[in-house]
Amino acid sequence: MDRDLSRAALLRPQGLRIAGRITNAVPFTERHLRNPAYLSWLHDREVVRTIGRPDYVAAPVPLSVVEDYVARITVSDCDLFLALYHTADDHFVGTLKAGHIDWHQGTGDIGIMIGEKGYWGRGLATDAIGALAQHLYDVLGLRRLTAGSMGINPAMVKVFEKLGFCREGVLRKHLRHEESFCDHILLGCFRNELRLPKS
Numbered sequence: 001m002d003r004d005l006s007r008a009a010l011l012r013p014q015g016l017r018i019a020g021r022i023t024n025a026v027p028f029t030e031r032h033l034r035n036p037a038y039l040s041w042l043h044d045r046e047v048v049r050t051i052g053r054p055d056y057v058a059a060p061v062p063l064s065v066v067e068d069y070v071a072r073i074t075v076s077d078c079d080l081f082l083a084l085y086h087t088a089d090d091h092f093v094g095t096l097k098a099g100h101i102d103w104h105q106g107t108g109d110i111g112i113m114i115g116e117k118g119y120w121g122r123g124l125a126t127d128a129i130g131a132l133a134q135h136l137y138d139v140l141g142l143r144r145l146t147a148g149s150m151g152i153n154p155a156m157v158k159v160f161e162k163l164g165f166c167r168e169g170v171l172r173k174h175l176r177h178e179e180s181f182c183d184h185i186l187l188g189c190f191r192n193e194l195r196l197p198k199s
């Protein structure tokens, strides 16, 4: 089989569902793109202020830009873009991503956006990232995962640290935040460092 095809098949096999204890994630599709909740999250300044996209904070991102992004990322063989659900009520609450997968280095970078603010602080990010990390190590065979967080987002840093990610560096005042700049905190985790939440 063509190498790129085999990677795409490995990334998004038929029926892929990454299940944690309280969340599950499936490949992001047109159905999620057309769900009005998705664009409303990207237009919510409280949600996007910590995703490192000052352009989304400055002005509502046009649907055409989002469509282009989704079209690219959902076929990429180095990105896995997922729609995240709260399992108990089957509610679409956000997105989860393993990006910049480098198959040669065995690395990938994790990102998350829980757009439904009523679900913040209920352990969803910890559960979903833990399940995704386990999948990336055990199924895709990656050896090292990375993540980044704005310094103004202590909840995100706490989630990664609870899961065993280590702070590996700080890019000082690297990211634009409102009229100023904030630190970019870099985290990393090897397979043997991952600590999944106890059930």
Ligand SMILES: CC(C)(COP(=O)(O)OP(=O)(O)OC[C@H]1O[C@@H](n2cnc3c(N)ncnc32)[C@H](O)[C@@H]1OP(=O)(O)O)[C@@H](O)C(=O)NCCC(=O)NCCS
Pocket (backbone or CB within 6 Å): 046, 047, 048, 050, 051, 052, 094, 111, 112, 113, 114, 115, 119, 120, 121, 122, 123, 124, 125, 126, 127, 148, 149, 150, 153, 154, 155, 156, 158, 159
């Ligand atoms: C950041 C985000 C992913 C967190 O998701 P979540 O589901 O609320 O996270 P969890 O509930 O699993 O864990 C949050 C932890 O941070 C803690 N926390 C919350 N606010 C905090 C603060 N200001 N300072 C320190 N810790 C804080 C919580 O107490 C919790 O820890 P605990 O379980 O030990 O009590 C979510 O708020 C979000 O998606 N925000 C918008 C987009 C975003 O910032 N994405 C990340 C881009 S890198």
